[in-house]
Amino acid sequence: xxxxxxxxxxxxxxxxxxxxxxxxxxxxxxxxxxxxxxxxxxxxxxxxxxxxxxxxxxxxxxxxxxxxxxxxxxxxxxxxxxxxxxxxxxxxxxxxxxxxxxxxxxxxxxxxxxxxxxxxxxxxxxxxxxxxxxxxxxxxxxxxxxxxxxxxxxxxxxxxxxxxxxxxxxxxxxxxxxxxxxxxxxxxxxxxxxxxxxxxxxxxxxxxxxxxxxxxxxxxxxxx
Numbered sequence: 244x245x246x247x248x249x250x251x252x253x254x255x256x257x258x259x260x261x262x263x264x265x266x267x268x269x270x271x272x273x274x275x276x277x278x279x280x281x282x283x284x285x286x287x288x289x290x291x292x293x294x295x296x297x298x299x300x301x302x303x304x305x306x307x308x309x310x311x312x313x314x315x316x317x318x319x320x321x322x323x324x325x326x327x328x329x330x331x332x333x334x335x336x337x338x339x340x341x342x343x344x345x346x347x348x349x350x351x352x353x354x355x356x357x358x359x360x361x362x363x364x365x366x367x368x369x370x371x372x373x374x375x376x377x378x379x380x381x382x383x384x385x386x387x388x389x390x391x392x393x394x395x396x397x398x399x400x401x402x403x404x405x406x407x408x409x410x411x412x413x414x415x416x417x418x419x420x421x422x423x424x425x426x427x428x429x430x431x432x433x434x435x436x437x438x439x440x441x442x443x444x445x446x447x448x449x450x451x452x453x454x455x456x457x458x459x460x461x462x463x464x465x466x467x
Contacts, residue, residue: 244289245269249279251297262348262420276300283309295322303336310337317358348420349399372408372465377401386444400436408465411456437461
């Protein structure tokens with residue numbers, strides 16, 4: 244599936260481009276309204292992530308033109324405006340969802356999956372890595388006889404590890420994907436959550452095969 248990202252902040256656009264490609268999506272990036280309109284009207288695009296404040300043609304104008312030409316295309320708006328009136332206006336203009344900055348990438352990803360399901364394009368619902376399974380809708384993880392429903396962030400962390408099973412996931416990449424592009428790089432939240440997953444999904448005498456790669460990040464072994 245192809246997603247158009249229309250965002251004039253280069254760091255955020257790059258963050259979304261890399262993150263969405265890592266999840267298996269094809270991505271078109273546009274950094275102004277005119278280019279964004281062209282990208283959104285590409286017949287192969289399945290969903291648009293649209294910043295509201297754009298140079299030249301505004302996000303609102305892009306949305307109106309997309310609605311006129313492709314009324315069924317899902318558009319998720321991004322904005323720094325958090326007021327209720329702004330959210331209502333964006334939805335009234337035809338956005339199918341509305342996310343305020345700063346945001347966690349995993350929340351955006353969940354909304355993208357939901358909107359693509361709603362539009363009939365489908366989406367994965369279960370991940371498998373070795374004996375480990377994760378239902379992305381219910382957030383229930385199971386390994387052997389152990390089954391547990393995980394909180395949102397733990398499920399997002401585990402999903403990222405499972406999608407990259409056998410590969411080292413850098414700590415900064417995990418922070419950006421699970422906790423958001425602007426999260427404090429000095430935080431210890433990643434090792435803390437790795438500990439949560441190891442304990443919750445441990446079998447008797449057999450911890451979760453989640454390895455710490457010192458100075459780099461974490462790797463989930465899928466060969467158990």
